[in-house]
Amino acid sequence: MIPDSKLAETLLEEQLRKFGKGTWLENRAAAKSTNDQNGFQSNSTSGWDWECSEYFITISCLRNSQTGELYNCTITEIRCISYELVYNDPGGGGGGGSGGPSDEPGECDPMGTEPCYDDGGGGSIPPPEPDPCSESNPPAYCDNPCETNDLLIDNIGVQMSFERLWDESRTNLSIEQRFEQGGFIVQNPNNELGFVNFPEDWQRLACEIIIPENYLNSVPSNTIGVVHTHPFFEGEDTTSPNVCGSDGTSNYQSGTNFGDINFVTEISNHLSNFSIKGYVIDGNNITSFTSWGAITPFSRCGY
Amino acid sequence: MKTLIISIIILSVSSTGTEISHFYSDTRHSLNECPVQEPFDWVAVDLFLTSTQHQQNREKAGIENLKKQDVEFKTILSNYLDGDPRTKEEVTKYWNALGEYWQRKGITPVTNPQICQKINDKLSSEIFVQRYDESHIRRAYYQINDKYIILHRSTERDTRPKPALILDKHLNILTSFGI
Numbered sequence: 162m163i164p165d166s167k168l169a170e171t172l173l174e175e176q177l178r179k180f181g182k183g184t185w186l187e188n189r190a191a192a193k194s195t196n197d198q199n200g201f202q203s204n205s206t207s208g209w210d211w212e213c214s215e216y217f218i219t220i221s222c223l224r225n226s227q228t229g230e231l232y233n234c235t236i237t238e239i240r241c242i243s244y245e246l247v248y249n250d251p252g253g254g255g256g257g258g259s260g261g262p263s264d265e266p267g268e269c270d271p272m273g274t275e276p277c278y279d280d281g282g283g284g285s286i287p288p289p290e291p292d293p294c295s296e297s298n299p300p301a302y303c304d305n306p307c308e309t310n311d312l313l314i315d316n317i318g319v320q321m322s323f324e325r326l327w328d329e330s331r332t333n334l335s336i337e338q339r340f341e342q343g344g345f346i347v348q349n350p351n352n353e354l355g356f357v358n359f360p361e362d363w364q365r366l367a368c369e370i371i372i373p374e375n376y377l378n379s380v381p382s383n384t385i386g387v388v389h390t391h392p393f394f395e396g397e398d399t400t401s402p403n404v405c406g407s408d409g410t411s412n413y414q415s416g417t418n419f420g421d422i423n424f425v426t427e428i429s430n431h432l433s434n435f436s437i438k439g440y441v442i443d444g445n446n447i448t449s450f451t452s453w454g455a456i457t458p459f460s461r462c463g464y
Numbered sequence: 465m466k467t468l469i470i471s472i473i474i475l476s477v478s479s480t481g482t483e484i485s486h487f488y489s490d491t492r493h494s495l496n497e498c499p500v501q502e503p504f505d506w507v508a509v510d511l512f513l514t515s516t517q518h519q520q521n522r523e524k525a526g527i528e529n530l531k532k533q534d535v536e537f538k539t540i541l542s543n544y545l546d547g548d549p550r551t552k553e554e555v556t557k558y559w560n561a562l563g564e565y566w567q568r569k570g571i572t573p574v575t576n577p578q579i580c581q582k583i584n585d586k587l588s589s590e591i592f593v594q595r596y597d598e599s600h601i602r603r604a605y606y607q608i609n610d611k612y613i614i615l616h617r618s619t620e621r622d623t624r625p626k627p628a629l630i631l632d633k634h635l636n637i638l639t640s641f642g643i
Binding site for chain 1: 504507508510511515516517519520521548549550551552554555558559562615618620621622623624625626627640641642643
């Protein structure tokens with residue numbers, strides 16, 4: 162069964178309409194294809210289904226070099242990060258009232274220790290909740306989930322974005338061959354989180370992302386976080402001319418830098434939202450910082 | 465005519481470089497002037513003095529670890545604002561509180577033109593520092609005991625660490641690093 166398609170369409174439309182007219186129709190086919198490929202459809206047995214209650218959508222856009230504005234945005238990934246069980250056979254027989262689930266203690270379990278489900282007369286048993294961690298190639302958060310009490314870091318979708326950014330940073334290669342990667346964590350009107358990659362034409366290098374002059378026009382208006390990678394591990398030497406040169410260190414340590422903080426400060430000022438947070442992820446830690454420069458380190462998790 | 469065109473191009477590029485941040489004013493200066501220190505620059509001072517990533521640089525420069533005392537800082541901060549900053553003005557107040565905290569610890573912006581001129585002259589004579597001048601602007605000088613922190617900012621926008629130097633009282637370079 163495909164999850165609530167109206168909800169999915171609404172979400173996609175919310176995302177795409179932010180980036181200019183026509184993008185929704187242009188990308189609808191791609192979105193549906195991605196939707197299908199990601200396989201977040203719930204299992205289905207008679208009477209019960211898991212429907213997606215929270216999506217995490219990732220978007221990539223091109224950037225108009227003259228104006229800095231984003232255009233031609235495409236959804237690169239839709240993931241369901243939370244499900245809810247729904248009973249979809251309201252006419253399923255007597256004795257069930259509305260036909261929905263009941264977890265009143267004692268109704269079918271006298272001890273009240275297990276959730277009870279009225280089978281609605283159809284005899285169905287709820288299927289197990291879809292679990293990405295039980296798949297053959299589970300996300301990294303399954304082994305090392307974030308429990309930092311930072312609402313953005315602890316979001317499963319954000320952790321999966323961290324994992325993708327880290328993979329794209331190519332930290333399995335020599336230090337000169339790596340890239341910083343990054344993007345914007347956004348919050349949609351329904352409070353669900355999503356991710357918008359930094360525009361592709363922002364040049365990625367091992368020690369920096371070069372940001373164009375008019376970059377503020379590329380920042381989504383619903384940005385609540387900005388993340389980028391430092392593709393290094395503590396103890397590495399970043400002083401190679403092809404890495405950080407004299408701005409590097411012979412003994413890299415996790416953290417952020419003045420340019421990173423200024424970047425987030427400028428974005429916060431542009432959007433008049435000083436609750437926007439910055440995140441730097443590296444091989445050992447996640448460094449969180451506010452737009453005014455207060456820093457909080459966390460151990461690496463989720464990627 | 466050719467010289468005039470080149471001059472116009474150089475002036476255009478220079479003026480673009482000054483719009484580096486909503487929080488920065490143009491701190492470029494003639495050689496005998498001190499850079500105009502901005503409240504935001506205290507973030508770099510704080511980063512240098514407190515973060516583990518700069519411990520090695522502090523050791524090289526012979527600057528002791530100065531763990532920021534949260535209670536003391538919050539007391540100072542409470543004189544400026546309640547709770548987290550929510551506006552540009554409040555963020556600036558936070559940075560001013562940060563500045564007041566570090567000034568109480570003896571870290572002061574260098575404002576004496578004669579000292580600044582000596583620093584500028586010294587840096588201008590250092591070949592490896594001259595490289596900075598091609599793509600960076602000296603943005604702030606601070607004194608810590610008998611040493612100086614020299615901060616630069618880039619004329620380009622990027623996430624790269626920005627060059628910084630520590631000078632001794634004779635203006636010899638003790639260490640250079642990115643911050």
